[in-house]
Amino acid sequence: MPLSGYLHEYATRAAGVLGDEVEASITLRQHGVTVRAGSSAPDAGRCDQAEAMADEGPCVQAMTSATVLAVPSVADDARWGAWREQTVREGFVKALALPAVVAPGIVLALNLYSRKPTAWEEDVVRAGESYARLIAAAVRLQLEFADLEAAAGAFHRRLSDGAVVERAVGAIMQTNDCTEAQARELLRSASTARDVDEREIARTILRSLVMGGLGEISDDTPTGP
Missing domain, CATH: 3.30.450.40 (GAF domain)
Structure with a gap:
């Protein structure tokens, strides 16, 4: 779960x-x-x-x-x-x-x-x-x-940086019930405000939101609700 x-x-x-x-x-x-x-x-x-x-x-x-x-x-x-x-x-x-x-x-x-x-x-x-x-x-x-670090590490190594960001966008869309544009803006705003690369924020979001269920968010390109 x-x-x-x-x-x-x-x-x-x-x-x-x-x-x-x-x-x-x-x-x-x-x-x-x-x-x-x-x-x-x-x-x-x-x-x-x-x-x-x-x-x-x-x-x-x-x-x-x-x-x-x-x-x-x-x-x-x-x-x-x-x-x-x-x-x-x-x-x-x-x-x-x-x-x-x-x-x-x-x-x-x-x-x-x-x-x-x-x-x-x-x-x-x-x-x-x-x-x-x-x-x-x-x-x-x-x-x-949950041995997440090893699983997430292997998972992310199989993905390009762009795919990690796309999956994080999908996770934000799912949890906040928002549009793709809104999810991307949340990532961009957080990255700019904290001077942290969007990819690192995306990895953190995937780790905490979809733990044990990485496969549930599987589309590389999310679509709006």
């Missing part, structure tokens, strides 16, 4: 554990590229998708600053226009972003959404932080013990 499959399961379990009327979504950020990785429900996933494509929102800020970020009233928050509009459209009134480090250069955020107007309870925040760390540890273990 690719990593995205496990993260969908983790998000679903988090939503079940952390209270009634709570939906959960997980995002990954690496080399400045943010991707939606798993959601307990489509509505929460769409909120994270809007955030990933705009590259701004509570989970992006939480991952960048390594601090928990609560949004007690989404409608009244003037930040992050694309995310706010999508979240209000989905009917959520509050949100909570809980970051956790997976490995150097890779961080995730467990994002909680709720339609209940009451403030986030402290025990939910603490439990959410613990669950985010558990998810990060599980992802880290998968990266360490």
Whole structure:
């Protein structure tokens, strides 16, 4: 199963554990590229998708600053226009972003959404932080013990640099449900902002997003949704 499959399961379990009327979504950020990785429900996933494509929102800020970020009233928050509009459209009134480090250069955020107007309870925040760390540890273990380095190394050696970039574009399109042009722009922006070659960013994305499922993204030339 690719990593995205496990993260969908983790998000679903988090939503079940952390209270009634709570939906959960997980995002990954690496080399400045943010991707939606798993959601307990489509509505929460769409909120994270809007955030990933705009590259701004509570989970992006939480991952960048390594601090928990609560949004007690989404409608009244003037930040992050694309995310706010999508979240209000989905009917959520509050949100909570809980970051956790997976490995150097890779961080995730467990994002909680709720339609209940009451403030986030402290025990939910603490439990959410613990669950985010558990998810990060599980992802880290998968990266360490799936013998990915050898498999990915052999895989990438069989591919040209261009093919690696094309497969990464396809992975971004699949996880963020975006167009080819949008996926390429995310790669280009991250490369320019961090002075890191697009090929290196592409290799990192393939390693973390499609672990155990490299064959699922098989077209060298992705097409739009």
